[in-house]
Amino acid sequence: MVKETKLQVEAIRNGSVIDHIPANVGIKILQLFNMHNMNERITIGLNLPSGALGHKDLIKIENIYLNKEQANQLALYAPQATVNQIEEYRVTNKLALALPDNIKRVFECPNSNCISHGEPVESQFHVQQRQEHVTLKCHYCEKVFSRDIVTEHK
Ligand SMILES: [Zn+2]
Structure with a gap:
């Protein structure tokens, strides 16, 4: 090894x-x-x-x-x-890799009704981790998405 x-x-x-x-x-x-x-x-x-x-x-x-x-x-x-x-x-x-607390700009919110789409604002997610499971919570619509959904939606 x-x-x-x-x-x-x-x-x-x-x-x-x-x-x-x-x-x-x-x-x-x-x-x-x-x-x-x-x-x-x-x-x-x-x-x-x-x-x-x-x-x-x-x-x-x-x-x-x-x-x-x-x-x-x-x-x-x-x-x-x-x-x-x-x-x-x-x-x-x-x-050392550390998950950020917040991530801005990189991903779009997967929620098509989210106000971040119609407004000139930067996307923003709060990153949460429970053991292996990472979720992103949209700052605007407050919906929670699994990491995979958000990263594939980019
Ligand atoms: Zn949203």
């Missing part, structure tokens, strides 16, 4: 390795961060075998380091993901 991780990390010289992403979520994360439009080299592993998750996705981005806000957004999609910062083939920093 340790050996496997080491091999995956050693493959890039400088950049970020996002590991332990649930299978099928890797593509969404690429879209979220617009990674496919970056000019840096990106390596994606989809449906890799993983002891803990069964299958996982993995993303390696050269020369890019995620900031804290990006790490928090990432936590919405993949709370168990790990982000390693690599410099000269070595892990120099492990980013």
Whole structure:
């Protein structure tokens, strides 16, 4: 297990390795961060075998380091993901993912009757977590949605 991780990390010289992403979520994360439009080299592993998750996705981005806000957004999609910062083939920093308390602008409210649609306001959700289950509560209509509904509605 340790050996496997080491091999995956050693493959890039400088950049970020996002590991332990649930299978099928890797593509969404690429879209979220617009990674496919970056000019840096990106390596994606989809449906890799993983002891803990069964299958996982993995993303390696050269020369890019995620900031804290990006790490928090990432936590919405993949709370168990790990982000390693690599410099000269070595892990120099492990980013702790923390769910944000609030998320603005990124998602639209799935409730078509919500006033946020007709008004020039930024969407806003309050993030709540009970164990593995993450829900988003709309600031305007106060309806509560599971994370999956909101992130797929984007
Ligand atoms: Zn709403």
